[in-house]
Amino acid sequence: MLRAAVLLLDGAAPDASPIRRLFRAAVLAAGIWLVSPPAAAERIEVVSAELRTAAEGDGIELDASFDFDLPWTLEDAVNGGVPLYFVIEFELYRARWYWFDERRAGATLTYRLSYSPLTRQYRLSRGTLALPFETLGAALASLRRVSRWTVFERNALVPGSRHAAQLRMRLDSTQLPRPFQMGAVTGRDWTLASEWKNVPVGPELVR
């Protein structure tokens, strides 16, 4: 498309004056700037996700593992003391043939990964619970695994219906300091997210 535009502009008048050529270049630059796509985001991969009935009570628990590496920009940020917020989102739908799927339940888990340069400790917090880590790798390893996360109650499942569940993990960029939020603008990539991953809802869950 751009090339076509260039051809169109260049083909318009071969005997163009320098001013006109300059003007054309400016137009072209503006066009490129406007249509250029944002840089590709770093990905989080959902390696595994499994729902199972809790040992006690009526809760359904989720075990999941993710695979990702922190881009160096984010690593720098963490080591500079900037906390990162990772959000794991879970959604449960009931399929309806006559209408949009019905959202039955949803759960969100927020991890806060921070580093204290004074104590040289990484901390991974989940609510009030905080775990100290000596190294970033250990903290990330802990972050990559979620186990025994109660995502919904059993009664959210409708017997006899087909259900679908999905899961994703992303870096909550809205909690980042503002200049980091404009990765798309500044050309730096601060986004980190996974696709929605389907989690099989086995019939054994519906009792």
Add this chain to the structure above:
Amino acid sequence: MSSLIRYSFVAALALGGVALFLLASSASSTATFGRHYPLLLAINGAIAAILLVFVVALVARLVRRFRARRFGARLMARFAIAFALMGVLPGALIYIVSVQFLSKSIESWFDVRVDRALESGLSIGRAALEAQLADMSAKARAIALDLAEVPESMQLTALDRAREGAGIQEAMLIGASGQLIGATGVRPADWVPELPSATDLQRARTQRQLALIEGDPLATDERASVRTRVVVAIPTLGGAAAGRSAGGDSGLAEATLLPRRAESRYLQMIQRLPAAVAANAAALQLGYRDYQELSLARTGLKQIYTMTLTLTLILAVFAAMAGGILLAGSLTAPLLQVAEGTKAVAEGNYRRVREFPGNDELNELTHSFNAMTRQLSEARDAVEARSRELENARAYLERVLANLSAGVIVLDRGWRLVTANHGAGRILGLPLAAAAGRPLAELAPEFAAQVDAAFADQTLATMPNESWQRQIDLAPAEGGEATSLLARGSHLPLDDGPGFVVVFDDITQVISGQRALAWGEVARRLAHEIKNPLTPIQLAAERLQMKLEPKLARDDAAVLTRGATTIVNQVAAMKRMVDDFRHYARVPPPQLAPVDLNAFIEEVASLYGAERAAAGDAPVRLELAPALPRIAGDATQLRQLIHNLLVNAKEAAQGSPSRQPRVTLRTEAVRAADGGVQAVRMVVEDNGPGFAANILRRAFEPYVTTKPAGTGLGLPIVKKIVDEHDARIELANLGAGGAAVTVIFRRLVDGAGVAAGAATPAPAH
């Protein structure tokens, strides 16, 4: 089109202003706009693109006009360039300065010394913590050694004492499997024992001790605050020795005293930072974090600010360009209108120019221009009307002059003809219309000489009049007769000096009429004087004859009788002549009454028909037009008129013996252009020899006759009667021999002629 562009331009500008404001505030503050920065950026970009399209369209239009050399494009281009430059150059300057300033100032934040100071602060903090940790470790080991010698049941009390002695905040005894045995120390209200994990215990076991600096200075929770924690195993005999040797400290002497045994208990000691130090540490870490944050984001920040500034510049530049062009258009529009109007006025077109609302000087200009053209056009119209009036007046004057029967000629000082009207040419019998510029002496020498003399006399006179008047008699041309002119002359200043104007009229007819009048008077007096003695003369002669005849001899008596008879006869003839005179002189005023001319003519002609049979002379043929309107006439006088004409005609006809004498009397209606009867014409024709040329013009004067026995009063009487009837009489010779006398009666009683007749002053019937 233009207003649409203008409105959309203003709208885009307003939108751009709002978007720019939002963009700027989002770039510089942490408000909620910050999240929408990319969107705002896109909106601003779109507005910039729209403005660009505007600018391109406007520039293209301007270039097109310029190329087409349209009127005013040059001025508009100049204005537009000036305005655009005025907008663009300061904007670009501010932009460059701002960007430089911005990147410099952002860079200046990240000073190496600041960086190092922060790092140093952290190091100091850490060093302090580590010193505290080392101190605490030593104390912990010492306490552990002390505790090792105390029975297990007494250990907690001993620990409490030792803790207070060492100045440690928290101390606890922990079992081998990590369970809490006892705790002592200053503890917060909702204290939860912070137990070491299995790995901690493992590490404490293998490394003899575990010394940790824990917590987050920024944590709000007191439990998560920065603290040093030391876990050491409480040695039991051998264990203590092992611990000591492993610790590498100075306790080698006691090692042998203690039995070697697996540690069954651990001592954990926790020392929190004092509140003031903790606050400073928090501030330090917060500052470090912010600094790092900014440091990491500085490129991005710079880009954001630069982008915002760039976008602002682009918007401002485009707005300035578009605004410049539009402003130039609106500024130059009144000027162009006025300029075009001036051009039109120069070509004589006084159309109005478009007026612009508003009361600045430029718009006022259009208003005043229109006022001016209006006044100009009014003035021109007035002048045109005036000149048209003058033209009309002159044309009217010329028409009057042309149709004047009198002759008017204008001469310059060299006696050359300047102008002459139609009448002058007719009277003088010369084609004067084409003779302008020729000397009058060349055209009409006799007339010129007399006029010259008249002007000369006027100048010689002691009291020169403004004009002169005299009668000029011109010698007859061959075959014609003498003409009398009454001429008046006066000086007439011409454009190129003095001139003369001469007005003259042909008064030959007037003189002839005067002569006839004079004759009438003479005849009347003579008749009166002559008639009085005639009767006594006749009576005396008859008396002489009666008295003397018987007394005289036959011869003498015969002489007397002859003489007396002669006297009586001559007296009778004289009486008749005198009567004729009297008739001529004293034709009484006609008693006008409606007369059917045809019937009247038939009646009169019947007399001649009877006479004809007796005398065998010329027959009178009547050709009478039917349905003639009646005329107003005096029957007696009309009879006399017809009688005289018929007698004349018959005599004339008999005068040509070569032909069969013939007299025709014809009547016909004279019709006007609209078809109505205007007059009645009566023509008497004969086939005699016709009028002699010298007679023809003076036939109506008394005593002009060709007949041996005529009195010469027949036609004068006819003329008089005709005049009394307000009719006209014409004499003409016919081409084939013979003469025609035409009488035209204009006074009609009925029909369309009544109106014509009423126009002339006629006595009532």
